[in-house]
Amino acid sequence: MMQDIRIHFSDFSSDFVVEDSFFYKVLSAHYRLILDSENPDYLFYSCFGQKYLDYDCIRIFYTGENLRPDFNVCDYAIGFDYMEFEGRYLRFPSYAMDGAQFDQLTQGNAMPGEVAIKRNFCNFIYSNASADLVRDRFFKLLSEYQQVDSLGPHLTNCSVPIGARYASDWRESKVITQQDYKFSVAFENSLGNGYTTEKLLHALISNTVPIYWGNPRVADDFNPAAFVNVHDYDSIDQVIDVVRQLDSDHEAYLKMLNAPAFREGTVPEHLSDARVVEFLKPALDQSPELARRRPGVGATGLYEDRLKRMERMRRRFGLLDRVLNKLFVR
Incomplete structure (x- = not known):
């Protein structure tokens, strides 16, 4: 029987559809995913917003942009950079998540x-x-x-x-x-x-x-x-x-x-879907309490509190701006 995992997604690009996403499809083969926007155990988030700050669960950051993860506020991260950080980071470039189009690289179409x-x-x-x-x-x-x-x-x-x-x-x-x-x-x-x-x-x-x-x-x-x-x-x-x-x-x-896209004509191991599953399984297979990696207290706790205050202020000004636009912009 598949293990139940309560997850949510936030701060992705405007064209993001959960059920069509790489993460949802790959993990669905190994877990019974329960979408829960109120009380998830695991949050997958990206770089197009700050809604992730609303969730005090296991945070898994993903970027398709040229950005570095902030490990002060995320537990795990997936991005482009070549680096290691105590099992909390995986390099997995965005093109490898493009499904059918990525598969075409090895199909040959001379x-x-x-x-x-x-x-x-x-x-x-x-x-x-x-x-x-x-x-x-x-x-x-x-x-x-x-x-x-x-x-x-x-x-x-x-x-x-x-x-x-x-x-x-x-x-x-x-x-x-x-x-x-x-x-x-x-x-x-x-x-x-x-x-x-x-x-x-x-x-x-x-x-x-x-x-x-x-x-x-x-x-x-x-x-x-x-x-x-x-x-x-x-x-x-x-x-x-x-x-x-x-x-x-x-x-x-x-x-x-006509040269093959990859040297050996096959997808390198580090670009395979299995690499992502292998990276995430240790976090998903244990309880959220044990999977947590960011301290959340001391200096990092104060750091996150500052981010939250800034985000609350931004949202208030955003709401005020929308109200003023409705009142005065015709």
Whole structure:
């Protein structure tokens, strides 16, 4: 008989659906999950709010952004960084949670060479204008060689239907669009060891050659023969020269395009679902009292009290702002 686990989720992105989430699906195979927003024993929370402060239970932090966990207020955490912290942390990048799309990395979907080399040059699909300036700079410099089609809300220069970020179909729509291009600019919004998101994944399963920047250690996860790694070069100009050479050398381009996403052609063990279950089981298999890791008293207790006071103040001002808007904004 499966063990009952009372859980809740908070502070995830606006498109988050509990029953469709990676954590719910993976843990449902091992536990009978009871969703309890009032009195959970375990709280999974992310970085899009502070509702987690309302729950004095076992807190498990997850981030899909380039952020570090605060172990003063969480018991366990899952993120991008390479680090160890007394069994309380697991590196598990967000792209490995993308289900069917992640599975496509090992399924193989070779495109005929004569079709691959006759596609449009390169795409650039972004909505965030606040990213590291290297992303826009690369777009502008590469565009001096050939037009790079910017298809998202940021730096748009052509009109192609594509789902908005966080729309229900944006991932599928993006991949379909990228299939029409030889190259895809796959730059993260910021630099960080271990920080690789869906951008590289989407380009790889779209049968385009990714031009990747963001995680200097990306080759720890992916086959370096399958993409252009900006971190391998001393300057952006060198990267553009490499792209130009691949664009004109069909044999070299197709070799990179058809290289497996992973070195051995299979998902590395550290990216398997089983790794997450293995990490969480010690916490979930014992009582919440024994699973607790954050002290919650002394300096850390005072620290959390300050966070709670700040959050209560923020909520009061937010309520006042909404009331004033209703009264005076017409």
